[in-house]
Amino acid sequence: MMVFETSKANAILTILQGCNNLTRLKKIQAHVIVNGLQNHPAISNSILNFCAVSISGSLAYAQHLFKHIQNPQTQAWNSIIRGFAQSPSPVQAIFYYNRMLFDPVSGPDTFTFSFTLKACERIKALKKCEEVHGSIIRTGYERDVVVCTGLVRCYGGNGCVEIARMVFDNMPEKDLVAWNAMISCYSQAGYHQEALRIYDNMTNENVGVDGFTVVGLLSSCSHVGALNMGVKLHRIASEKGLLRNVFVGNALIDMYAKCGNLDGALEVFNGMPRDMFSWNSMIVGFGVHGFGDEAIYFFNQMLEAGVRPNSIAFLGLLCGCSHQGLVEEGVEFFHQMSSKFNVKPGIKHFGCIVDMYGRAGKLEKALKIIGDSPWQDDPENLNCIHGHDHSESTAKPKSLKQDEISNKFSKIMYLCFGAFLSRSPFEFAKLLVACWLFKPDITVVLG
DNA sequence: TTAGGGTTAG
Known part of the structure; x- marks a missing residue:
């Protein structure tokens, strides 16, 4: 067994915690080598984790480091899997997970499953999700609340809503995040009544409500036109001090607009911090109800606020122009889309015109x-x-x-x-x- | 001791 000088190792670990860029990390690494601490488990894991996960790290460098670890421990595998799971190429996380399964020493743990499921969810790898689910059961992690939430999301994201619900029902304990995952699973799959019903169950179980709950439920209210429920959620959000949460505000704007209550949408909009979603929801909300002038007004306000319009803003705008009969304005915006704002008109924009x-x-x-x-x-x-x-339908042509x-x-x-x-x-x-x-x-x- | 969650598209 290797013996390391504890005081030096602790000092380096402290420095590593404060490290925020790759150049500095490489300098610390040189220091680590000079002191013979390159095989110190906590230090090598900390370096690998920084490279794999931190925004200022480098996955390529993490891969290079990982290659040189002789017997990677579970934590090292987890770092590299986590790094890829949240990267633009999550499939690489699955490759590392597969390799890990052949490691006779370091087996997967709750963290491994959690990160791997995230990768499966992102690349819509249902088969792999089922396989990982099998491993979770075999290794006895099916009672872990975070792992199960990952499964619910992964199955839900792959369209297997009923299996997601089964996993959810079998969870020995459900926390607020798990409940929220089930709501958004239903909501995103278009099972809006089921999503809203979850709220009743949550109330019975006394798990509470947070911004994620409100947003998921409001999204379902918008789709089914459940204004009363939406207003109730508005009140809850207000009581919980969530009205300055931009996600909650945007979901409220969308709910009021979709339910035809444009005054309600405007009131929420006036009392919250705004992002691109907020502006788009106002433009689309007024546009689809035939208020072209108002859609144009919010579009101009958005430009003044320094927010760049995207294709959805133009969709709302053109829809408003079309419904109000503002032909000249509509054509002008349609041309400006590409010439002035560098937004390529899509099939729906042509449809509006x-x-x-x-x-x-x-x-x-x-x-x-x-x-x-x-x-x-x-x-x-x-x-x-x-x-x-x-366009994304899988039905046979x-x-x-x-x-x-x-x-x-x-x-x-x-x-x-x-x-x-x-x-x-x-x-x-x-x-x-x-x-x-x-x-x-x-x-x-x-x- | 390194985890999981959210909004807009006629």
């Missing part, structure tokens, strides 16, 4: 926008225009020919709808005939 022209009775222009869009031949185009984005036909048919139908809205009987009649004849090239009809 088509909708705007359609409502204004400018059907040729609407058709031209479809023709000029990068998705003119994309079967998903019309889905977007009708407000359903299936129909045959191309069938898509092509239904796409063009839908285009005509859509324009028909626009003509109907704009009370242009002639256009409407012309397009109805087109539908009836089912001409594939509708430009002939309109030209």
Whole structure:
């Protein structure tokens, strides 16, 4: 067994705790080597952990250090797994976990499982999650509240809501974080009633409520239009002093806006610190309710506050312009998106403009926008225009020919709808005939 | 002795 000089080791550990950059760390490391402490477990772990986890560290350097550790202990494995789990390439964390399983000396512990599950959650590795779950049961860690919360999140994030619930139900003790994980699992999977029901269970169990609980529940309220519950959560947030929490504030704005209570949204907005989400929620909230002028007002205020607009801000803005009939303004913003703000218009932005022209009775222009869009031949185009984005759907596509036909048919139908809205009987009649004849090239009809 | 959680998209 190696004997280290305790006073020197402690002194170096203290210095390491205060270290905040890689250059300084390398200097300390030289000092460690001079004093023969490079194999001191706490010191080598501390150095490795800093490189792997700290923002000012370096995962590449951590990998280099790890390679030179002769018999890495569990803590060293954990550092490298944790570092990769939170890095842009979480899959590397899984590689290290797999390698660790062949280590005859250092086995996984609660920390290993926790970090590995995080990586599985981030890369949506359901199979690996199930495998890790098996190891958790075999090694007797299935009673650990943090590990189980990781499992709930990982299964939930992979769409296995029922398994997540099973893990949750089998937890011997559930703390507030575990309950919150179950709420957000339901909420993100679209099981909003179940998410709201969890709140009743929490009340019975007396686990309390924090900002995470409120945000998860409010998100579900927004989706199902549960204004009463939203107002109740607003009161709870106020009682708990959570109204200056920007996440809570944003979730409240969104809830009030989605439930149609724009005054409520404005009141929350006026009393909180703001970020990009807050501005976007106001712009989208007013925009979708047809208040184009207000959407433009908040957009300009956002620019004045120095917040850069993203694609969602423009979506709300264009939607507001479309619903209020602000055609010139809408077109101007649509052009400014890329020319002034460097935001590439997506399929939904094109859909807004088509909708705007359609409502204004400018059907040729609407058709031209479809023709000029990068998705003119994309079967998903019309889905977007009708407000359903299936771009991430995993459903099998129909045959191309069938898509092509239904796409063009839908285009005509859509324009028909626009003509109907704009009370242009002639256009409407012309397009109805087109539908009836089912001409594939509708430009002939309109030209 | 190194852990787990949150919001916006017609």
